[in-house]
Amino acid sequence: MELPKVGVPRAALLDEMKTRKQQDADWHGARTFSLVYPANDExxxxxxxxxxxxxYENALNPLRFPSLRQMELDVVDMTAGLLHAPTGYGGCMTSGGTESIIMAVxxxxxxxxxERGVxxxxxxxxxxxxxxxxxAAKYGGLELVQVPLDDHHRADLAAAERLIDERTALVxxxxxxxxxxxxxxxxQLAGLAAAxxxxFHTDSCLGGFLFPFWEKLGEPVPPFDFRVEGVTTMSADxxxxxxxxxGASVVLHRDEEHLKKYQRFLYTGWPGGLYLSFAxxxxxxxxPIAAAWAILRHLGEEGYVKLAGEIRDAVRGFQAGIRAIPGMRIIGEPEMSVFSFTSDAADPLAIGDKMDERGWCLDRQNDPDALHMMVSPKHLTVVDAFLADLRWAAETAGTASDRSARYS
Ligand SMILES: Cc1ncc(COP(=O)(O)O)c(C=O)c1O
Structure with missing residues (x-):
């Protein structure tokens, strides 16, 4: 596309955008299971x-927009409280989980x-x-060492112990x-690192704003936050x-000194004045800062617990329905609202294609072939419709050998 010589009128432009948008996944109708986390209209x-x-404001310079700076500090504080950061913690907001993780790495x-001359x-x-x-490893010049998973689809501890050595900068x-x-x-992993x-970084990009409320619902939550000694940084989106x-995530350091010494960027080597930035x-x-601040304050603990309850009920409904379909099973023992499932009777990827035909967007996985679900509050309204279509998809999808035959 070339820049138009003469600008397109506003009404025509918005019409065009709305038309284009019709191709996009229907997250409003709770038919997507990743990328967007629909809660409710309010x-x-x-x-x-x-x-x-x-x-229009710019969060680069806190002196110009002190209201923004305060909102960022408030969001970091509220997040630190949820994740039980001890006194003396430090943190900042970033554009998302990836940026938080890159900064922690x-x-x-x-x-x-x-500290160790690595x-x-x-x-x-x-x-x-x-x-x-x-x-982050690629950008930062670190070598990525992958820990294999155990039979429960969690990091294998014995392997982790073998792979951590004097060159390890982060577990x-x-x-x-x-x-x-x-x-x-x-x-156990944080203990190996601390010793x-x-x-040690806990990636709670997904769990950071759900596990604390899951716990309040009385659901079991494995230890993951700053209450675990040895956790030095965390990310929560x-x-x-x-x-x-x-555009809103938080990266936290147990020790504010680490944030200042190892993450903060302070520069004076140019004529443009002092430049300070955390990510x-x-x-x-x-x-994103303003919206994050507003929603945290608006929902409060009560609102988040209520939404967590809706997610839990939806998860229970989805998982019971999936398990009731012959040959279908959930992989591992998922602890929260994110899980994948496969089928020993039908081709899971073909089931995904059938679900596409009915307007459901399920991400595909490999190792093993599976379909992925990330459940949000709004999904509680579609559990029965989803399961009816999934039963149909499982019956009509065919098997993995049908797929091989199609492609050979
Ligand atoms: C566990 C986990 N960590 C990190 C990320 C990266 O977050 P983002 O896509 O906001 O960069 C994701 C994204 O889904 C995630 O699920």
């Missing part, structure tokens, strides 16, 4: 207003170099850890991981189960 309306109030690399650092992360860790565990929704043995003076619009971005959109 949440959406508040988010729209909060975003609108801060569309880079800070750990700097710490390992400063020059060729490794990053020890479970096979199921999010690709953000591989990305990682997920709470929960994306592919299976299982939680790695955080206390050697190595940083407000734009996942905090329900805010995209990758320079200019930073203000709206």
């Amino acid at each position: 949440v959406d309306a508040l988010l729209a207003d909060a975003n609108n109030l801060y569309l 880079l800070a750990a690399r700097e710490r390992a170099r400063a 020059e060729q650092p490794t990053l020890v992360a479970p096979y199921s850890a999010h690709p953000a860790f591989a990305k 990682v565990g997920s709470a929960p991981n994306y592919p299976f929704g299982t939680v790695d043995p955080i206390p 050697r003076g190595i940083s 407000v734009h996942k189960y905090g329900y805010t619009t995209k 990758m971005a320079g200019a930073r959109p203000a709206a």
Whole structure:
């Protein structure tokens, strides 16, 4: 597309955008199971207003927009409270889980170099850890060392112990991981790291804003947060189960000194004045900070617990229905609202295609072939419709050998 010589009128332009949008996945109707975390219309309306109030400001310079700076500090504080960070913690907001993870990895690399003289650092992360860790390792010049999974789809402890060595800058565990929704043995992994003076990161991008309320519902939650000694950093995404619009995550350090020494970027070596920044971005959109602040304050603990209850009921409904379909099973023992399922009777990927035909968007997985679900509050309204279509899909999909025959 070329820039038009003469601008397109507003009405025509908006019409065109609405038409284009019709191709997109129907997350409003709760037919997607990743990427968007639909809560309800009231949440959406508040988010729209909060975003609108801060569309143009820039969070790069806190002196110009002190209201934004305070909102960022408030969001970090509220998150730290949920994750039981001890007094003396530090943190900042970033654009998302990936940026939070990149900052934690880079800070750990700097710490390992400063405190232990590590020059060729490794990053020890479970096979199921999010690709953000591989990305961070690539950008930051660390070697990624993958810990295989045990029979429960959690990091294999014995293997982790073998793979952690004097070059290790960071050990990682997920709470929960994306592919299976299982939680790695955080206390044991963090213990292995701490015993050697190595940083440990809990990736609770998914769990950070749901597990605390899951716990309040009386559901079992494995230890994952700063109550576990040895956890030095954590990531938690407000734009996942905090329900805010995209662009909002928090990275926390147990020790604020580590944030200042190993993550903060302070620069004076140019004529443009003092430059201070805590994460990758320079200019930073203000709206994600404002929306995250607004939704946390608006829902409060009571609102989040209520939404967590809706998620739990939906998860129970989905999982019971899936298990009742002949040959279908949930993989591992997912701890929260994220899980994958497969079928020993029919081709799971073909089931996914059939579900596409009925407008459901299920992400595909491999090792093993499976379909992935991330359940949000709004899904409680579609459990029966989804299961009816899934039963139909399982009956009509055919088997994996039918697929091989199709492609051979
Ligand atoms: C466990 C986990 N960690 C990190 C991320 C990365 O988050 P983002 O996509 O916001 O960068 C995700 C995304 O789904 C995730 O599930």
